[in-house]
Amino acid sequence: MRWLLAKDLLILRRSRLLVAVLVLYPVAIALLIGFAISASPSKPRVAIVDETPPDTTIALGEERIGVTQYTDELFGQVQVVRVPTREAAVAKVDSGDVLAAIVIPADIVSKISSGVNQAQVEVIYNGDALKQSFVRSTIDSALAQANLALSQQIRAVAVRDIDLLLAGGQLGVLGSSQDIVGLSHIAPALEGVAARTAAHGDRATLTRIAGFAAFAARNLGIAKDVLTTVSQPITVKSTLLHGRRTPLDTYAVVVAVTISLMFLGVLLAAGGLALEREEHTMARLIRRAPASATAADPQATADRAPPGGAAAGRALVSREGLIAEKALLAAVCSFAVALAMLLGVSAFVSLEISRVATWVLALACGAVGFGALGVAIGALAREVRAASLLAFLLTLPLAFLALVPSGSVAGGLYSVIQAISFVFPYKAALQALDAAVNRSSPGMVISIAHLLGLTLAFGVLARLALRRAE
Amino acid sequence: MTPVLRAEGLGKRFGSREALRDVSFSARAGEMVAVIGPNGAGKTTLLSLLGGVQPPSSGAIVRSGGAVGWAPQQPALYSKLTVSENLRLFARLEGVADPEAAVARMLEQTGLAERAHERVQRLSGGNRQRVNVALALLADPPAILLDEPSSALDPGQRERLWSFVGERAAQGTCVVFSTHIVAEAARYAGRVLVLDDGVLRFDGPPAQLAAQGGQQGGDGDFEAAFVSFLR
Numbered sequence: 001m002r003w004l005l006a007k008d009l010l011i012l013r014r015s016r017l018l019v020a021v022l023v024l025y026p027v028a029i030a031l032l033i034g035f036a037i038s039a040s041p042s043k044p045r046v047a048i049v050d051e052t053p054p055d056t057t058i059a060l061g062e063e064r065i066g067v068t069q070y071t072d073e074l075f076g077q078v079q080v081v082r083v084p085t086r087e088a089a090v091a092k093v094d095s096g097d098v099l100a101a102i103v104i105p106a107d108i109v110s111k112i113s114s115g116v117n118q119a120q121v122e123v124i125y126n127g128d129a130l131k132q133s134f135v136r137s138t139i140d141s142a143l144a145q146a147n148l149a150l151s152q153q154i155r156a157v158a159v160r161d162i163d164l165l166l167a168g169g170q171l172g173v174l175g176s177s178q179d180i181v182g183l184s185h186i187a188p189a190l191e192g193v194a195a196r197t198a199a200h201g202d203r204a205t206l207t208r209i210a211g212f213a214a215f216a217a218r219n220l221g222i223a224k225d226v227l228t229t230v231s232q233p234i235t236v237k238s239t240l241l242h243g244r245r246t247p248l249d250t251y252a253v254v255v256a257v258t259i260s261l262m263f264l265g266v267l268l269a270a271g272g273l274a275l276e277r278e279e280h281t282m283a284r285l286i287r288r289a290p291a292s293a294t295a296a297d298p299q300a301t302a303d304r305a306p307p308g309g310a311a312a313g314r315a316l317v318s319r320e321g322l323i324a325e326k327a328l329l330a331a332v333c334s335f336a337v338a339l340a341m342l343l344g345v346s347a348f349v350s351l352e353i354s355r356v357a358t359w360v361l362a363l364a365c366g367a368v369g370f371g372a373l374g375v376a377i378g379a380l381a382r383e384v385r386a387a388s389l390l391a392f393l394l395t396l397p398l399a400f401l402a403l404v405p406s407g408s409v410a411g412g413l414y415s416v417i418q419a420i421s422f423v424f425p426y427k428a429a430l431q432a433l434d435a436a437v438n439r440s441s442p443g444m445v446i447s448i449a450h451l452l453g454l455t456l457a458f459g460v461l462a463r464l465a466l467r468r469a470e
Numbered sequence: 471m472t473p474v475l476r477a478e479g480l481g482k483r484f485g486s487r488e489a490l491r492d493v494s495f496s497a498r499a500g501e502m503v504a505v506i507g508p509n510g511a512g513k514t515t516l517l518s519l520l521g522g523v524q525p526p527s528s529g530a531i532v533r534s535g536g537a538v539g540w541a542p543q544q545p546a547l548y549s550k551l552t553v554s555e556n557l558r559l560f561a562r563l564e565g566v567a568d569p570e571a572a573v574a575r576m577l578e579q580t581g582l583a584e585r586a587h588e589r590v591q592r593l594s595g596g597n598r599q600r601v602n603v604a605l606a607l608l609a610d611p612p613a614i615l616l617d618e619p620s621s622a623l624d625p626g627q628r629e630r631l632w633s634f635v636g637e638r639a640a641q642g643t644c645v646v647f648s649t650h651i652v653a654e655a656a657r658y659a660g661r662v663l664v665l666d667d668g669v670l671r672f673d674g675p676p677a678q679l680a681a682q683g684g685q686q687g688g689d690g691d692f693e694a695a696f697v698s699f700l701r
Binding site: 003004007010011014015279280281283284285287288316317 | 518521522523525540542544545546547548549550551555559560562563564605
């Protein structure tokens with residue numbers, strides 16, 4: 001087998017363009033997918049028409065809030081292109097210069113300040129369905145964030161006013177300051193006055209007012225809590241069931257490396273085995289010498305038709321040996337590239353380098369699994385071009401299917417996706433490497449056992465497909 | 471003389487199709503045996519059974535003096551390797567005692583010494599076929615099987631190939647070859663096997679086949695005799 005390995009390495013060395021494409025293509029695809037997963041979406045270009053007068057403030061009780069505090073929150077979510085009028089904004093959207101436009105009307109301040117009317121901003125957008133969906137979700141999210149920020153400011157002002165009403169203190173009115181008594185101090189003061197008042201006089205009335213003041217103070221205190229709840233009714237508490245929380249960038253690294261491992265392993269193994277058929281050398285390699293000497297002539301050897309149809313004698317290379325050699329070569333090459341990639345990426349992304357032994361184990365098992373899938377494809381396809389095409393047709397969808405999260409598609413469809421992912425090694429390799437790099441669940445043992453099972457299954461499939469040499 | 475290659479009631483079945491039925495013959499050292507027949511007669515199947523590429527469904531193949539060499543119809547070579555690298559690889563895989571000596575010998579015998587370091591993909595069809603045959607002869611087998619070795623060659627290349635093969639036969643190597651150019655069988659073979667629809671219809675000298683076909687002498691006459699015989 002070593003001569004075959006040496007021969008294949010020599011052929012690879014002489015196929016520099018092919019090797020370069022085989023290495024660079026999956027790395028490029030992997031990096032693209034990795035960036036797509038980990039990178040934040042870019043801010044859409046949005047035209048803003050701000051019709052409010054400069055330095056406008058919103059009056060809330062005795063407080064004034066600058067409109068810019070609201071618009072800054074809104075503008076932080078998008079790439080702002082300021083335009084003077086609504087017409088100019090429409091023109092920009094129409095020409096495709098911006099994805100959408102937001103018109104903030106001049107009456108927004110008066111409506112918010114009124115406390116009765118709901119303020120409104122106008123969103124203008126265009127484009128295809130995908131673009132519309134993206135713009136709407138981005139702007140809806142930005143508006144929700146801005147609304148939340150504004151409501152929290154309103155809540156803060158209201159709570160401060162309630163505190164003043166309850167506890168009393170200095171209240172500024174039209175430039176002058178006035179000391180007001182707090183609601184919570186009124187009840188004890190009135191009760192004291194009532195105690196000093198003759199029983200037949202206004203005592204009963206004073207006692208009733210003191211009771212009301214105490215009741216009002218208690219319920220105004222509750223109003224503060226109600227305001228907090230109304231301003232942000234739901235908060236999120238996250239609970240992770242298994243493993244530990246995986247940062248998106250390290251998961252993206254795992255996805256990218258596994259994709260490279262798969263492309264290289266599958267394509268090399270499939271192409272290597274198919275090449276033996278294409279060059280007609282397979283028959284020469286696996287044809288069998290005679291097995292046994294005949295009784296009449298000790299020097300003669302004979303092939304007799306065996307009951308099972310298998311040829312007797314020793315071949316230059318057994319079919320199993322040939323399959324193993326191609327799978328092994330592909331596994332070693334893809335493993336080396338994937339490990340180099342992982343180590344290289346670890347310089348930029350925080351990975352636990354102390355777990356490199358587990359990386360090696362996961363990558364090695366994944367590489368063997370992909371090598372086995374590759375030889376099965378190569379044995380079935382019989383030609384290098386057909387094998388390469390089949391390998392691409394299989395591996396690209398597998399990579400994307402494995403990334404489909406549960407709940408994002410209908411239950412039945414997700415079951416089908418899971419079944420497909422189960423019978424090919426990509427998802428198992430991804431889970432093994434994710435467990436090795438990020439300690440995620442399921443653990444490495446289950447994923448590696450899965451990979452080894454698939455390796456055996458694809459090895460058997462390749463052997464069956466090689467029953468005929470030509 | 472003891473035959474170096476003997477087929478006893480050989481049969482081959484692919485599913486329900488019987489490609490070869492009860493074929494028996496033997497070939498001796500130094501003998502050149504041509505296997506001819508119409509397309510689909512079973513020529514390639516017979517040679518692949520004799521070469522151990524696939525097992526027979528029935529019957530037996532008896533070989534004397536070791537494994538036989540086999541050169542398939544399509545040159546079975548690694549096109550990215552040079553001529554000498556191909557020869558060296560198969561010499562090592564076949565366990566030849568001195569691979570370098572075997573490579574040098576085959577390069578000299580095939581007249582390809584000057585092209586030893588040229589990649590196979592750059593060789594002409596004729597030279598590829600010579601390397602293909604050289605691979606079959608690497609282990610110095612007592613018999614070689616050549617499956618339509620001249621089918622893709624021009625007349626000059628064919629002439630050189632048969633000259634080379636004839637020299638090996640003169641040195642005692644049994645040569646069994648198939649061809650669809652029946653004139654080659656008459657010219658180079660001492661014996662002809664005619665296969666038709668998987669059945670061996672004739673086993674004897676070319677002159678006898680010509681006589682049975684009602685013709686005598688000349689390549690054109692032999693082809694006519696062959697066609698007449700098959701009717």
